[in-house]
Amino acid sequence: MMDQIVGWNVLRILWKGPSFPVRFHKTQLTCCRLFLWIGLLIPPLLPGKAIGAENHTENVVLVTMDGLRIQELFGGIDLKILSSVNQGKPVEESPLYQKYWAPTAEERREKLMPFFWKTLMRDHGSVAGNRTQGSTVLLTNGHRFSYPGYSEILTGQAHDDLIRSNDKIQNPNASVLEFLKDKLELSKNQVAAFASWEVMNWIAEKSPGAITINAGFEPYDHPSPEVQLLNKLQRETGTPWDSVRHDAYTFRFAMAHLRTYKPRVLYLSLGETDDWAHDGRYDRVLQSAEQCDAYFRQLWDYLQSEEQYRGKTSLVITTDHGRGLTGEDWTGHGSKIEGAQYIWMAFVNPDNNLRGEWANAETIYQNQIAATLSSFLGLDFHATHPEAGRPVARVLRK
Numbered sequence: 001m002m003d004q005i006v007g008w009n010v011l012r013i014l015w016k017g018p019s020f021p022v023r024f025h026k027t028q029l030t031c032c033r034l035f036l037w038i039g040l041l042i043p044p045l046l047p048g049k050a051i052g053a054e055n056h057t058e059n060v061v062l063v064t065m066d067g068l069r070i071q072e073l074f075g076g077i078d079l080k081i082l083s084s085v086n087q088g089k090p091v092e093e094s095p096l097y098q099k100y101w102a103p104t105a106e107e108r109r110e111k112l113m114p115f116f117w118k119t120l121m122r123d124h125g126s127v128a129g130n131r132t133q134g135s136t137v138l139l140t141n142g143h144r145f146s147y148p149g150y151s152e153i154l155t156g157q158a159h160d161d162l163i164r165s166n167d168k169i170q171n172p173n174a175s176v177l178e179f180l181k182d183k184l185e186l187s188k189n190q191v192a193a194f195a196s197w198e199v200m201n202w203i204a205e206k207s208p209g210a211i212t213i214n215a216g217f218e219p220y221d222h223p224s225p226e227v228q229l230l231n232k233l234q235r236e237t238g239t240p241w242d243s244v245r246h247d248a249y250t251f252r253f254a255m256a257h258l259r260t261y262k263p264r265v266l267y268l269s270l271g272e273t274d275d276w277a278h279d280g281r282y283d284r285v286l287q288s289a290e291q292c293d294a295y296f297r298q299l300w301d302y303l304q305s306e307e308q309y310r311g312k313t314s315l316v317i318t319t320d321h322g323r324g325l326t327g328e329d330w331t332g333h334g335s336k337i338e339g340a341q342y343i344w345m346a347f348v349n350p351d352n353n354l355r356g357e358w359a360n361a362e363t364i365y366q367n368q369i370a371a372t373l374s375s376f377l378g379l380d381f382h383a384t385h386p387e388a389g390r391p392v393a394r395v396l397r398k
């Protein structure tokens, strides 16, 4: 109330001069008004000040689902693929059809990822990449496989000449995770990456040991009996793949770290949606996507339950690459596979009002993620990485 009275008096003085008896010389009064106007006008002109005042983000969470196609994210189960894996039998008899089919794309995707669509994107964020609605998200790397994709996400640029394989080679460029750790002067525990794929140990940082990374079948060093049991179990419950563990372990290790160390920057890198696709197991791809959705719900509920995170955390959820479009090539991806260049990108920022799926929007690119994460925290990634993509402006403003 006091503020209101002072505010009204200031405005009245600005318009009319003081109503109470004050013996100002006319020129003194003019000066007084001038200073008040300057005082009111200058703050919005100061770079960073006005933006910082509106920016509530103090933590960022990046989540990736390896190789999940736009077709499943925006349209749920794909009948073309179901037919191709159903060995000539009528698709209607398939348990997958009975579980996930519905007449519209909206209903099908809500069956597959109910939390993502019915809560996260409806009430808290927006998602780009549905080409049937006029929104496209593209890779800028030409390789269309994992290391180049994750590197583009984390360093803000494609390096097709330097990054040409999924080999365990230290990333030659610093990641946005390292950038944020330096800029925010964070401890190693406050910037953490948990990944199902072991190669993330080499992708996520240029300087080995700069940040916390737990990837592949690596045990996570944590005192709780639950984590110690999970460390044993992840060895006993192998996967068909040598370098990728089950997402169940990755997710629970990440949550244990979140609860214990309260990181300001967390990267959760889930892998099974890609590996089951390579194996032609469409049933497991859908099951993994649905399971990831359940993880998103748990992650979100935790973030809302904690003072440090509630209303102060921005998220980007995306994928490293797309994959083939047809019943013949959906299992693969790569530079020659049409469709693998198309990805999707979801954003949750407490300072942004955009909701649901983007329609008739500008095309955005994978190389914009690093700068967008930085901008959520009020930092300019582009200033020190001029070759990197710019922040996605649409999700930064009110």
Ligand SMILES: [Zn+2]
Binding pocket: 067, 146, 274, 275, 278, 333
């Ligand atoms: Zn793959």
